[in-house]
Amino acid sequence: MTVPEDSLLKFEIPEVIYGIGSLSQIGNCCRRMGGERIFLVTDPGLIAAGWIDASINYLSEEDLQYVVYDNVVTNPRDFQVEQGAELYRRKNCDVIAAVGGGSPIDTAKGIGILTSNHGRIHEYEGANLVTQPIPPLVCAPSTAGTGADVSQFAVIANKRTKEKMTILSRAITPDITLVDPQLLTTKPAELVAATGMDTLTHAIEAFVSSLSWPMTDPHAIHAIELVREHLANATQTKDIEALEGMSIACLEAGMAFSNAILGAVHALAHPLGGLFDIHHGLANSLLLPVVIRENLEHVPAKFAKIARALGAETRTRSIDDVAQEVPHQVEQLIGELELPTRLSQVGVDGADIPRLAQMAEADICMLTNPHCYRQSEIEAMYSEVL
Numbered sequence: 240m241t242v243p244e245d246s247l248l249k250f251e252i253p254e255v256i257y258g259i260g261s262l263s264q265i266g267n268c269c270r271r272m273g274g275e276r277i278f279l280v281t282d283p284g285l286i287a288a289g290w291i292d293a294s295i296n297y298l299s300e301e302d303l304q305y306v307v308y309d310n311v312v313t314n315p316r317d318f319q320v321e322q323g324a325e326l327y328r329r330k331n332c333d334v335i336a337a338v339g340g341g342s343p344i345d346t347a348k349g350i351g352i353l354t355s356n357h358g359r360i361h362e363y364e365g366a367n368l369v370t371q372p373i374p375p376l377v378c379a380p381s382t383a384g385t386g387a388d389v390s391q392f393a394v395i396a397n398k399r400t401k402e403k404m405t406i407l408s409r410a411i412t413p414d415i416t417l418v419d420p421q422l423l424t425t426k427p428a429e430l431v432a433a434t435g436m437d438t439l440t441h442a443i444e445a446f447v448s449s450l451s452w453p454m455t456d457p458h459a460i461h462a463i464e465l466v467r468e469h470l471a472n473a474t475q476t477k478d479i480e481a482l483e484g485m486s487i488a489c490l491e492a493g494m495a496f497s498n499a500i501l502g503a504v505h506a507l508a509h510p511l512g513g514l515f516d517i518h519h520g521l522a523n524s525l526l527l528p529v530v531i532r533e534n535l536e537h538v539p540a541k542f543a544k545i546a547r548a549l550g551a552e553t554r555t556r557s558i559d560d561v562a563q564e565v566p567h568q569v570e571q572l573i574g575e576l577e578l579p580t581r582l583s584q585v586g587v588d589g590a591d592i593p594r595l596a597q598m599a600e601a602d603i604c605m606l607t608n609p610h611c612y613r614q615s616e617i618e619a620m621y622s623e624v625l
């Protein structure tokens with residue numbers, strides 16, 4: 240008997256090396272992956288902060304050759320992936336290392352897809368269309384937000400249409416992630432806050448996803464508890480203990496969402512990144528409370544557990560009553576982080592909403608939300624936070 244693959248559950252994560260100073264293992268890890276000539280993907284901010292000089296030293300200690308590719312921006316573009324893949328081939332590289340936030344890591348995944356699957360990156364938008372293994376991929380995340388270093392997702396913007404293409408495939412899960420909380424110390428406070436809200440969104444969406452299961456749920460709930468405990472402090476003081484807490488939160492939320500997939504917050508956030516270049520974490524933060532309010536009635540028991548993880552007192556109260564607390568808890572956290580709360584504050588106009596909603600309805604992340612919203616319902620959600 241053959242069991243259809245889509246009726247099975249899976250849990251896939253990379254090898255994880257965690258701790259202050261773990262970036263020093265990058266040379267050893269690339270060597271272990273069989274590398275001789277490493278394609279190092281990063282962005283100019285990481286170079287300015289000194290992390291690429293450090294990485295190069297660690298590669299050199301292992302007698303590895305390297306090529307640095309840093310033409311990466313927030314919301315990475317298709318042409319940057321294609322340019323990187325061309326350089327990878329021309330320089331005969333054999334292992335990819337990504338040092339940075341979600342943008343360099345997603346760019347690295349896109350480069351990996353093109354070097355082994357050929358064609359254009361646009362052909363791989365959707366689920367499980369990457370059929371050939373990508374080159375070995377070693378990551379060192381510099382933000383506690385995206386979870387791209389453990390996930391099977393890559394999101395690349397189409398320069399021509401400004402749409403964000405979500406690529407979802409087990410073939411692009413990195414091989415090794417080096418989670419070094421020290422890399423977070425050079426990030427500005429607003430980025431720590433926004434990427435932290437991305438982590439919270441990953442954890443909440445994974446927990447309420449229609450594909451959540453006992454291997455993903457404990458990680459999602461623990462990530463929510465860690466965000467509650469550490470995000471405000473990590474943002475305001477950059478205390479290393481708080482940054483360590485957020486590193487683990489990001490890691491666990493990434494493990495949960497990569498396997499349980501996401502939901503309507505990400506479906507609505509992706510068009511904001513594509514059309515307006517709004518930071519991904521901030522886009523999620525803007526939309527998280529309104530989507531939670533809509534989702535509550537579909538899975539109240541799950542939201543009651545989220546409320547408890549966010550610190551709600553639950554004894555003697557009904558599930559529905561506790562669940563109702565979640566949007567307020569999230570809004571209170573956003574207030575502490577001093578992030579914008581209205582779409583109009585980030586350049587969105589009411590006239591943009593129909594196009595945003597059309598794109599959000601078609602986003603792959605909507606499929607695993609507790610309820611699939613129609614375009615008119617999505618327009619109402621955008622309007623509520625305008």
Ligand SMILES: [Fe+2]
Pocket residue numbers: 385437441505519523
């Ligand atoms: Fe995200």
